[in-house]
Amino acid sequence: MKHKIIILLFSLILWSGTAAAQEESTRLTYGDFLRDTIVEGGLHVWEFEAQAGDVVFINLQSDEFDPLLEVFFEGNLIYSDDDSGYMSDAYLETEPLEEGVYQIFVKSAFASDGGEYYLTLAGMQPIIGGDEIILNTPTVAILSEQNLDTWTLTLEATTSIYAAVRSPAQDLLLRVFDQNGELVAEDDDSGGDLNPLLESLELSAGEYQVVVEPAISVDASGASYVIEFLTTANGQTIIPNTLARGVLVSVGDSAVWELTIEENQEISILARSEFFDTILTIIDPNGVVIATDDDSGTGFRSAYLELKIVDAGTYQIVVSSFGENVGLYELRVLDETES
Template structure:
C-alpha cells in the first residue's frame, strides 16, 4: 500500500500500489485505472472518493451537522431517493482520534446495481465523507480493498497556510510566485470605474499546480473567480468591469497541487473579448478551449430578458452566467436550450445598471463559434399561489410556466411538481437571484424543492418546466409553507 496525505484537507490514507489518484479542492479520487478516474465512473472498476475538510466546509456540501449521525442522516437522505436504495446496519468507526460511522449501501443507476460502503466522521476541527463503490457483482472482491483503506484513514485538523501579502502589481506587469499546497498569495492594484480588467495566472508546470484566481473589491467582497479559463488548467479572469474606482485584491491560489506561477494584469478601456450588446441584437463569437467571453448590456429594474447562447457547429457545450450591476451572481444555465445550448429565459432584472454575461463552455467543455442573443421579453405569469395551494395545468411544447408567491424571510417551504413527464423546478428570490433548483428529488422523475428556508421577504417566482424539450403534458404543482 502507498501513503497519500493532504495536510490542508486534514487526512491521510493508504491506497493499493498501482492505483491512481486525483485531488482537487478538498476532494480526492482514488481508482484502479486512469480511465475510471477521468470519468469518475465506478461502473467498470473500483472507485473511492474522499471529501474531508473543516466542518464548516463540509457543511456547505452536505448540510448542517454537529455529530457524525447528523452528517450520515444528511447523506442518506439523498440516497433514499435513488432507485433501488438499500441501507445496511450502521457501524462505529474511529479515524485517528475522530469518531465516525459506516454503513453498507446500494442503489441502481442507469440499470446498473451498485454496492458501496459509506463512511462519515465529525469532530470540532475536521469532518469528512468517504465512499468506496463498484458494481454489485464485484463487491465481494472489492470490500477487502475498501476495508483496508478505511482502516488506514486518519483525520486531523487541516493545516492551512497563512495568506502571504505579496504587494502591488501594475498594468502590463508580470510577477512570479511560489505556492505551497493550500497556499494563497495576495496582490493588489488600482483601477478606475469604467475600465476592464484581465488577470492571468499560469503555472510554470501545469502538471504540479492547478491555478485558481479570486478577485476581491476594496470592501473585501469577492467579485470574480476562475479555475480553468486560461490554457490547460491555468486561470483567467477576463474583461471584468470595474464599477467603483479604488483598490482591488487578487488572490492567487491552488485548486490543487503546488508550485511556481506567473501572474499578469492588463487594464483597458474596452473589453478584449465579447463586448457591448443591446436588446434585440444577435452577435457571434468564437471560444477557444477553456476561455470565456464577457458581454455587457444596460438594463432597468423590472426588465424581463432572455439570453441565448447557441453553438454554431459541433463540439461546444454552451454555458451562461449573469451578473448584476453590483457584481452579484444572479443566475446561470447550462443546457436549457436545444441540445447543449444555454438559455436564460424570462429573467426579471432586479436593478438599473450595467449587467455582465459570461459566455463559456460547460461541463463537457469544447471550443468553437457560437451565436449570442439578447432580447427584452414579456413574462406571462401563470398564476399567484399561496401556501397550501395545489394546482393542475398543462405544459405546452416550448413553454415554461411562471408562478408567483409571497414569502417572509425564514419561511420554510416545499414546492413539488408531479407529472408523468420529467419535471424541473427553479426558484428565484425577490432580488432576482436563483436560490434553488431541483430535478428528481420528488421520486421517479418528479421535482421537489424540499424544506427550503426563504432568505428574504417579498415576491418569489417559481419556474415549472420539463427537463427536456420533449417533456410536456399535465402536471400538478404544490406549494407548502409554514
C-alpha cells in the first residue's frame, strides 16, 4: 500500500473513556471517541495537535441538546458548525491545517440546554494524485498538478458499491472505468452541493480505474476532497465503546455486524441514519433473535436497545431499513456495565 492512513474516519474508532472532569485532561489525539456531560450553559474545551497538512474531521453528537462546535487556532475562530451532522448534530471537515495546537469548543446552541454528548476526532494526511482505494475507508486527497487523479479499485467478487466524493470548494466529476478502459459509471452532482455520488453501483470482480477531475474546464489542482467507496459488508466486527459507519446500498439489504460480549455485560446499541428508518435486530450465538427495535432512539429514524447479556459469546447486530429507503448509517455500541 502506497500510503499510510493515520486514522480511518468512522470505521471502528476506539472509545477513549468518559472524562469525569473537564480540567483533568483536555488533550485529544486522532482516533479518540469520548462521552461526557455538559451542564446547562456550560462550555468544554478540548485540544488536539495537528501536523502541517492534516485534514481533520470532528463529529459532535447529542440526543439531549443541540450541540454547537467551534474550532480555534491561535485565539482565532476558524471553523464553526451547528447542524451539519445527523439531525441537529455538529460536523466539520477542515481544509489542510497549519502545524500547531487547536482548541475544540463544545457547547449548546441554546444557553439553557445541556446534557450528554459524544465527540469523535479523526485526522489524516491527504493523498496527492490518487492511490489504492480501500473499501469502507474515507480518504482525504489533494487534486494533483495534472488536474486529474486516478485511483485503483480491486474487487475479488461482485460487489454493490456506494461511491462518493466530497469537496468543500470544487465541482468535481467522478468516473469509473473497467479493466478494458470502458466507462462503467460517472456522476457530477447527485450527492448535493455539487458533489458526485454513485449509488447501487454493481461491479463484478476485477480491477477498476477511478478518475476524479473538475466537472468544468478550470484548474482545480490543489483542491482537497474526500473519496469513499462503501459496501454492504456483512461479518464486520464491532466492539463495545466504538462508533462505526456503514451503508445499505440496495432495497432489501441488511448489514450484519459481529459483537463479542462477556458474561453479564450490559450494553447499549444505537443505529441511526439521515436516509432511512433503521431497524436493529440482535441474534445470539445460537441464531435466536433476542431483541429488536425500530424507533426507540431520538427521532423517528433511530433504533435503540439496552441489553444485559447473560451468556458470553459472539452476537450478531443486524441493521436494516423499514421501507424502501437506503443509504449511510451510524452504529454505536457502548459498554454500560457498572464497574
